[in-house]
Amino acid sequence: MKFEHVLLGLLARRPYSGYDLHKWLESDGQFVWAKAHHSQIYRKLAQMETEGWVTHEVDSREGRPDAKVYRLTPAGRDVLLAWVRSPYEPSSRPHETDFTARLSVAAPLDKDVAIALLRTEIAHRRAQIAKNRGRDRSLHYEDPLPGLDQDIDRQIHESLHVLGAGAMDHWVAWLEEVLGRLTRGTDRND
Structure with a gap:
């Protein structure tokens, strides 16, 4: 599994900013994925946007920096479904x-x-x-x-x-x- 699959899975639920993805991964996501540094999230989002898997809109915020809010594209949905449906081989340890x-x-x-x-x-x-x-x-x-x-x-x-x-x-x-x-x-x- 790759980190982009986790991000695509989250974006399948709703649009997120990079900051909001980081917050989710630090709290609820701790049982799904190991901790991710915010720079890793932003790099992966940029890469996924280059691949055409996500797109973003700028959310203007008064008194705070504007935020890029990312949304899954049809191509991103296809990548996500391909991973979900790919063969699964259990590891030697549970809870992976x-x-x-x-x-x-x-x-x-x-x-x-x-x-x-x-x-x-x-x-x-x-x-x-x-x-x-x-x-x-x-x-x-x-x-x-x-x-x-x-x-x-x-x-x-x-x-x-x-x-x-x-x-x-x-x-x-x-x-x-x-x-x-x-x-x-x-x-x-x-």
Whole structure:
């Protein structure tokens, strides 16, 4: 996923100034994309305008600098939909930005794509759980570093496994809940 996809997804909802995009990314957007510096946003908007994906109008503001307010063009919509509908390959870790950003854009634009995305993510995570949940997690020591406390090492190792397993279970439950909301009344097989 590229940063322009996030910006195009936001502009699909409404026109934004660069400043407003930055504010959104710093607050609500923290769960969709890593922090972005305002200069990165303005550079990407200029590039996207050169590509014909966005256009801007100047919003005159009394007592403050004028603002460029950006709007998605039909070409930008096509680029956004092409990304939303492109193949999705789950990462090894849950909660990755490619998934969350893609889901946040896909669901309102193409519900069927969002449903397929969720099913792919759920299947991948269930396979990870099946492969890893019951595996032997014993730690084996051979000439350990002097001072290494093996009991503490085992305790921490097991605690981290419990934390990770709980987080994965929570993630899968959330995915299934969202899938249920999107398919309720639309898919007789669920």
